[in-house]
Amino acid sequence: MTSALRRSQTTYGDTALAVSESATGFDSQQRALSDSAQSLGQHDFVDGLQPKRRLFEVPDVNLSTAEAVARPATHVKTIPQRTTSVLLAEWHGQVTEVLAATFIAQLKGRHGEAVAGSEDIAVIPIEEVRESDRDLLQTGAFFRLCIAYEISQQGNRRRYTEVVFRRLPAFRREELEQAQAVAREIASELRLE
Amino acid sequence: MTPEQTSVSIVLVGVFRPALFTLDELERNQALPATDLAAAKYRALLLDQVVSFALPWGLLTATADRLIVEISQVPYVQGLDLLSRLIRDHAPGSIVTMFGINMTSHYKFPDVAARDAFATRLAPTSPWGGFGRLIEESFPESGDKHGGLIHLTMRHANVDDRESGWIDVKVEPSPLIPNSQGVAMFVNDHFAPAVSADASRVKRATSEELLSLLERIFDQSIERSFKILNSVVSGEAA
Amino acid sequence: MNFDWNSLGSAPADDEFEVSFIGPGFGECLVIHVGNQRWVVVDSCVDTTDSDRRPVAERYLRALGVHLESNVDLIVASHWHADHVRGIGRLVAQCRAARFSCANALVQREFITFVWEMATASASTDGAKVNEFREAIHHIRERDAVITWATANKLIRRWPATQSTPEAVIHALSPSDKEYTLFLQEVAAARPTATSAKRSASATTPNLASVVLHVSLGTSSVLLGADMEVHHDRLRGWSAAIDSGCQLALPPAGVLKVPHHGSVTGHHDEMWTHLLTPGPMSVATPFNRQPDNRKLPTTADIVRLSGLSSALFLTSVARNAPARGREAAVERSLRERGIVIRDAATPIGMVRLRKHEGSDWRREVFAPALLQSQKEASA
Numbered sequence: 001m002t003s004a005l006r007r008s009q010t011t012y013g014d015t016a017l018a019v020s021e022s023a024t025g026f027d028s029q030q031r032a033l034s035d036s037a038q039s040l041g042q043h044d045f046v047d048g049l050q051p052k053r054r055l056f057e058v059p060d061v062n063l064s065t066a067e068a069v070a071r072p073a074t075h076v077k078t079i080p081q082r083t084t085s086v087l088l089a090e091w092h093g094q095v096t097e098v099l100a101a102t103f104i105a106q107l108k109g110r111h112g113e114a115v116a117g118s119e120d121i122a123v124i125p126i127e128e129v130r131e132s133d134r135d136l137l138q139t140g141a142f143f144r145l146c147i148a149y150e151i152s153q154q155g156n157r158r159r160y161t162e163v164v165f166r167r168l169p170a171f172r173r174e175e176l177e178q179a180q181a182v183a184r185e186i187a188s189e190l191r192l193e
Numbered sequence: 194m195t196p197e198q199t200s201v202s203i204v205l206v207g208v209f210r211p212a213l214f215t216l217d218e219l220e221r222n223q224a225l226p227a228t229d230l231a232a233a234k235y236r237a238l239l240l241d242q243v244v245s246f247a248l249p250w251g252l253l254t255a256t257a258d259r260l261i262v263e264i265s266q267v268p269y270v271q272g273l274d275l276l277s278r279l280i281r282d283h284a285p286g287s288i289v290t291m292f293g294i295n296m297t298s299h300y301k302f303p304d305v306a307a308r309d310a311f312a313t314r315l316a317p318t319s320p321w322g323g324f325g326r327l328i329e330e331s332f333p334e335s336g337d338k339h340g341g342l343i344h345l346t347m348r349h350a351n352v353d354d355r356e357s358g359w360i361d362v363k364v365e366p367s368p369l370i371p372n373s374q375g376v377a378m379f380v381n382d383h384f385a386p387a388v389s390a391d392a393s394r395v396k397r398a399t400s401e402e403l404l405s406l407l408e409r410i411f412d413q414s415i416e417r418s419f420k421i422l423n424s425v426v427s428g429e430a431a
Numbered sequence: 432m433n434f435d436w437n438s439l440g441s442a443p444a445d446d447e448f449e450v451s452f453i454g455p456g457f458g459e460c461l462v463i464h465v466g467n468q469r470w471v472v473v474d475s476c477v478d479t480t481d482s483d484r485r486p487v488a489e490r491y492l493r494a495l496g497v498h499l500e501s502n503v504d505l506i507v508a509s510h511w512h513a514d515h516v517r518g519i520g521r522l523v524a525q526c527r528a529a530r531f532s533c534a535n536a537l538v539q540r541e542f543i544t545f546v547w548e549m550a551t552a553s554a555s556t557d558g559a560k561v562n563e564f565r566e567a568i569h570h571i572r573e574r575d576a577v578i579t580w581a582t583a584n585k586l587i588r589r590w591p592a593t594q595s596t597p598e599a600v601i602h603a604l605s606p607s608d609k610e611y612t613l614f615l616q617e618v619a620a621a622r623p624t625a626t627s628a629k630r631s632a633s634a635t636t637p638n639l640a641s642v643v644l645h646v647s648l649g650t651s652s653v654l655l656g657a658d659m660e661v662h663h664d665r666l667r668g669w670s671a672a673i674d675s676g677c678q679l680a681l682p683p684a685g686v687l688k689v690p691h692h693g694s695v696t697g698h699h700d701e702m703w704t705h706l707l708t709p710g711p712m713s714v715a716t717p718f719n720r721q722p723d724n725r726k727l728p729t730t731a732d733i734v735r736l737s738g739l740s741s742a743l744f745l746t747s748v749a750r751n752a753p754a755r756g757r758e759a760a761v762e763r764s765l766r767e768r769g770i771v772i773r774d775a776a777t778p779i780g781m782v783r784l785r786k787h788e789g790s791d792w793r794r795e796v797f798a799p800a801l802l803q804s805q806k807e808a809s810a
Contacts, residue, residue, distance in 0.1 A: 024292060162267065164271060170625065171625055
């Protein structure tokens, strides 16, 4: 394999891009950013945080950054650590009962050796649930139990376990009304005796 | 072989209003949990063109024709849930015309020779005649003098769980693994309706169907991608 | 060890009744031969070792050489809880000659609406716990089949006597009228609302709306207790079902499908004294989807049931093995975090009873089902 990847892409030019292009694929995000932000140069961002200038006149009230620009210099959001993870095992879970210090859940294995495809029962300490998710912990709630290696930008590996509750979208009036209409039709057509 | 790192992205193609995906808008509509909101950090902000911010577990980017979430921390499904909430609850006027579920994994081989052996298994030099011999003769060289496979993409087109689409798998050297020992592998699991992807012709019902399909198929797609990559790297049948 | 579906012998003779109890530790299924190769299936579950997740009734009947398409006359869903309807959609689709029966409330517009509304969440919630029932209704509607709704004091189906077989009759003893009303009220309260987060369906008291069945096979009777539970209100739960049985003056049953997996919540003294012969044969289907100390039946349940029955059978073992084969790093992580995970799947077992009119039940136990206890016959 060659390490001169970039030079080769330039040489191949449009042909390579046409062959490898996928609207939803790997380079989609980068192209999206570069296509849309072409007129913004590197120096248009203050420490990579907020743009110094905007290309269009928009009312201040619509500028979400107006407030941000007006913030004191000390009000700086922490840049999140860019780490990645390697998944060892993952279960899809549903809470069946919440007790004092633990909760009981039914699990379906999603990934991992002797995990994928399994059906299990789990007893999980409540302290494993993030503080920010505690209000989601109730009977019937869905979560994912993951065991993974976290790899920092420096290359350090750390095994960790995560219980993350799912934040699902809401039922929508439109789809509920549609379901009601279908149900009305079905109920009227059923032959009962 | 276990990858050194894996990330997943979901790319929605369609019609979106980037201005709706600013942090202030999301906060107003409670579309993001408070902890994510507090830790979010803009990467790009140009209203009506691009909004992009980093979250503790990934990245979100919104442009006029794409909504992309990249998930670097498990569970990957949190990216799906975010997109679902954003489209269904926060910006229901959005239209989705196609979507892709992508996995990127970086593998580290024990040494350059092992990496070359892998590349040669995928793309043998012998069918390339004299040119292939020249490439093979360059294997002991290091750096820019080391020739071989640059990238390879294979497409599975007749996938029976979608109206239209494909599964592409691409292999190329990994820029993240040092000493030329790394290989990056990408899976693009692409879904589209049978009709043209022209947004003006995709009805809202199709957009809704695509989103429902994404929600149904996501876990399966991720697991399939894991298996594909594992079988390509190991050379074993999936 | 996987259940050997090919070791179950052949179909019963035309003049031989059969009641088979199949239970894998999550769910149950009863398969009844009412004579002349006419079959009834009550509830449905799947063998989790089967990668195709076929309903056990399908596997069993096909193993016997029975034609599902034409020989199954009736499929009953005693209630809509997940452990009783797994695979029922597929079963309804295949048994094209079968009528479907369920509690009256389940085929009213209110419940159908609830099911279809909850199903809008199914993509995110693994079926929202309504997909099986929905699939069954879909197939019924598709072939314009008739649904026999069940309520207390209702005749569900009768098979007249023939030259070789006596009459077979199935009556429903529940749910009561009051239960019907309360169930629909609970369903109305549980319906999803716009802007509430998507979730799967959960019912508050589905067990009280269970369909208890009395099956007369010639001069023998079987009481199928479903998941019925007791309630202090005489018009609800077991009290109401017992009153219904008494009103119908049905003959006491000599065989009992123990209600609610043997739980004490399903125990009503009058069921034993009013609806059953003294010392019936009892069959319990364990429920294992709980931590070790909460599985059903408990040790105390087994003692209680053994004392009341001439013989007590269990269709499976009430224990979960620790899941095996996981990576060492995964096991270490679980241990470090105090997370206990047990394999929920327990092996399928079966208890089969067959008899000719006028003779005793011939009992067969297919491991891991077991004869838990038996009393010596008094002189």
